[in-house]
Amino acid sequence: MKRTLTVIGIGTGNPEYVTVQAVKALNRVSVFFIPNKGDDKADLHHLRREICDRYIEGDNYRLVDFDIPERSKAGKYTSDVSAWRAEVRAIYERLLAEEIGEDEVGGFLVWGDPSLYDGTMGILDSINATGRFDLDYDVIPGISSVSALAARHKVALNRIGQPLTITTGRLVSQGLPPDAGNVVVMLDSRDAFRNVDDDLGIHWGAYIGTEDEILVAGKLGDVREEIERVRSAARKEKGWVMDTYLLSPGADEDAS
Ligand SMILES: C[S@@+](CC[C@H](N)C(=O)[O-])C[C@H]1O[C@@H](n2cnc3c(N)ncnc32)[C@H](O)[C@@H]1O
Incomplete structure (x- = not known):
């Protein structure tokens, strides 16, 4: 399945940290995948939505919310992280199969900069490696x-x-x-x-x-x-x- 995606760094909290390049990328996206990390992070969820409202011209896009599971802290740190990443990867695979078409652009809004303590690119690469998807994605840096x-x-x-x-x-x-x-x-x-x-x-x-x-x-x-x-x-x-x-x-x- 061919899918086109953009991974957009949105900065860390101030909507004015969103760069001009990010605004252009936001306006190319048809479907945004918005992570839900539990009630305590509702503020961050709202900020992602606010960024879409503020910077996207028109309303020719949709938002797809998804829940991010809690990471277990029961075992060794590295195995807990890889088990958690596998769970998140399965969620991404479902989103990519069911929520977006071949001629659309999917967007992930990453807190801060996608290169710093963020798993989005790694998860997309591991999905690409399965061969089930042919993902073409670009990355827009953000203010970390x-x-x-x-x-x-x-x-x-x-x-x-x-x-x-x-x-x-x-x-x-x-x-x-x-x-x-x-x-x-x-x-x-x-x-x-x-x-x-x-x-x-x-x-x-x-x-x-x-x-x-x-x-x-x-x-x-x-x-x-x-x-x-x-x-x-x-x-x-x-x-x-x-x-x-x-x-x-x-x-x-x-x-x-
Ligand atoms: C999973 S990492 C994501 C980092 C993010 N990709 C970045 O570029 O900053 C989360 C950590 O980033 C830092 N962080 C993110 N946003 C922050 C903010 N608004 N103020 C202070 N620290 C923040 C904290 O150390 C937090 O534990």
């Missing part, structure tokens, strides 16, 4: 939470000539990697910044780009408790939190 964090704090991500590491809270909770340079931490459900050195600088942001955005910056030893407090209050109030932060060793310097 990492770019948005740096812009909102007005800070460069790397030190002069130094590396930048982007990693997860799960890995940071096992210790910072050696020679990592500055470190951006994402997907941190366990407050990994609790166990890193007090002398590191931190630029922290939650719900970046949205009306609920919270930013805190300083020496970790000075602001750790504040971040813990605002993070847990925000999670209690909204039911979910998405945060990203930059950890930097040493004093501030220009970066390039």
Whole structure:
């Protein structure tokens, strides 16, 4: 089955993060596949719909909602992730078989940028590999939470000539990697910044780009408790939190 698709990065929260290229791509799509990740993420679901309403001329398109299953956390991380991806792949296969025709264009609206901690391209590639579908897709880059964090704090991500590491809270909770340079931490459900050195600088942001955005910056030893407090209050109030932060060793310097 031949299918034409576009994977569109929509930025992380502010509808104005949607690029001109993304707007053009939105206007080529006939069917949008909109993931539902449970009640607590309803805000993100609404934002995807708002982007369609705001940027698409006319109403010659349809939205197909689908539920994303919860990932099991019972087994080993890598096997839980691959089992979850297989489930999501089966859902995509059904959508591609039943909800879109050969002469239409399907669209996936990806939070932030599709290249960063997002499985959409990997799932489409694995569907292509089955041979059951002949998928032709393009990818429109989006403003990632990492770019948005740096812009909102007005800070460069790397030190002069130094590396930048982007990693997860799960890995940071096992210790910072050696020679990592500055470190951006994402997907941190366990407050990994609790166990890193007090002398590191931190630029922290939650719900970046949205009306609920919270930013805190300083020496970790000075602001750790504040971040813990605002993070847990925000999670209690909204039911979910998405945060990203930059950890930097040493004093501030220009970066390039
Ligand atoms: C599954 S990853 C998706 C990343 C996304 N593709 C990107 O380009 O930013 C989800 C993680 O992105 C980060 N994130 C996404 N949106 C965010 C936002 N508005 N504010 C802060 N962090 C965000 C958080 O670290 C969250 O745990």
